[in-house]
Amino acid sequence: MTLQRQPLYARAEAELRARIARGDWKPGESLPTEPALAADLGISQGTLRRALDGLERQRLIERRQGIGTHVAEATSERELFHFFRAETLEGGRVTPTSLAHSFETGRADAQEVRALKLARGAKVHRLLRERRIHGCPMILELIALPETLFPGFTMPVAAEVTDELYVHYQRRFGITIVRVEEKLQAVTATAMIGKTLQREEGWPLLLIHRVAFDVMDRPVERRQSWLETTRIRYAVELR
Amino acid sequence: MTLQRQPLYARAEAELRARIARGDWKPGESLPTEPALAADLGISQGTLRRALDGLERQRLIERRQGIGTHVAEATSERELFHFFRAETLEGGRVTPTSLAHSFETGRADAQEVRALKLARGAKVHRLLRERRIHGCPMILELIALPETLFPGFTMPVAAEVTDELYVHYQRRFGITIVRVEEKLQAVTATAMIGKTLQREEGWPLLLIHRVAFDVMDRPVERRQSWLETTRIRYAVELR
DNA sequence: CAGTGGTCTAGACCACGGG
């Protein structure tokens, strides 16, 4: 399949990941049964299961005894729980609403080129939006997406905004986010940002630079988020 | 071993984890060979290997072909890389020095009781220290440890301060940290904290509330860290 | 060389879900 120095189960895992990325099975669809898939790949069921273990840990597939194995579907519920780490002071989950401020398409700046590994002069879509919790503006986000990966991406309309953006990426563009890298820092609000978040200039904000990666580990989204952390916290677990 | 509803490999994993926590094999020591350990537990080698996989993912053991399996030893290198997420603006690793400010032992306050699941009135050790990067004070930390788990803990002397505290926990008290939970927020510096970090009052700081858990998933350390994030970033990965 | 963990296979049996 690929390099020979890799064990068989790893090559099988890579092959299956590529097939899913290519869309052989769409999100929500079932994979063949284990014996069938093992025969197809020319490996034993045990080796196949080891490959599937890897994909399952990555949450790319879901397996259920008695039912079968299917490609995982991004849902607002799951994406919010996994990649949106804001919570209340007591640790409770929080469901934000979104409000788009502006949308444009233009040439990527130096930071975007580096973060998204783009060619110089490549175009990106930029979305500026505000997220509210219980009606209070808490987060301001600037999101950049390569035009080549998200052709025809436009300002999300009301119906789409109720879902997580990552659900939209998967359904409309076949892009599944599997991991994100973030760099955090404390900053003070500029006059413009402070106004949006209803705080005076100089108020402390948590600024998060995020890069999101897809199934093939390509960087596909750059996002800057300014959080007003008086009534929410950002929760992280390291292990 | 324990509950019957759990699969054999999970029970074996729990049993081995308990044996390691109990100190049957100390950090750095070798476990028996796989055939021997499998026979000892009365399970097949395949099932044992599945149990060991879990312990290895948790970084509790290390396996090397041709050598054997041994209990992982906390080293400054590893702990810094894993649980200390500060890095330079370019993403480079950073090695801080530590300077203890004060040490005391007293009754746990309400927050400490809750975070560390202590009985009311239990005692904790408290260490206040400063961490410098290239000579500049960047982080102020207040660390609370249950007295019962860290009997006789005293102000770390110079020699110990060069190592990560978590290495000290393992070597002196047999406590291995395997995961931490953190809540982050942006705050402004008080006059006292600002002075330590050489910034004026009102300067934005990243405040991290951390609880660290040991092998048996007991909370064993509470830590509050104030980071001056002008020249460092806090890096996180979610997957 | 002997001994360790790593890979891969084949097959029996169990547990779950749905007709």
Place this chain on the structure above:
DNA sequence: CCGTGGTCTAGACCACTGA
């Protein structure tokens, strides 16, 4: 009931390490 994934076993062979 059948078909699915989940568990467990036994054993062959490979790859690495150190004497």
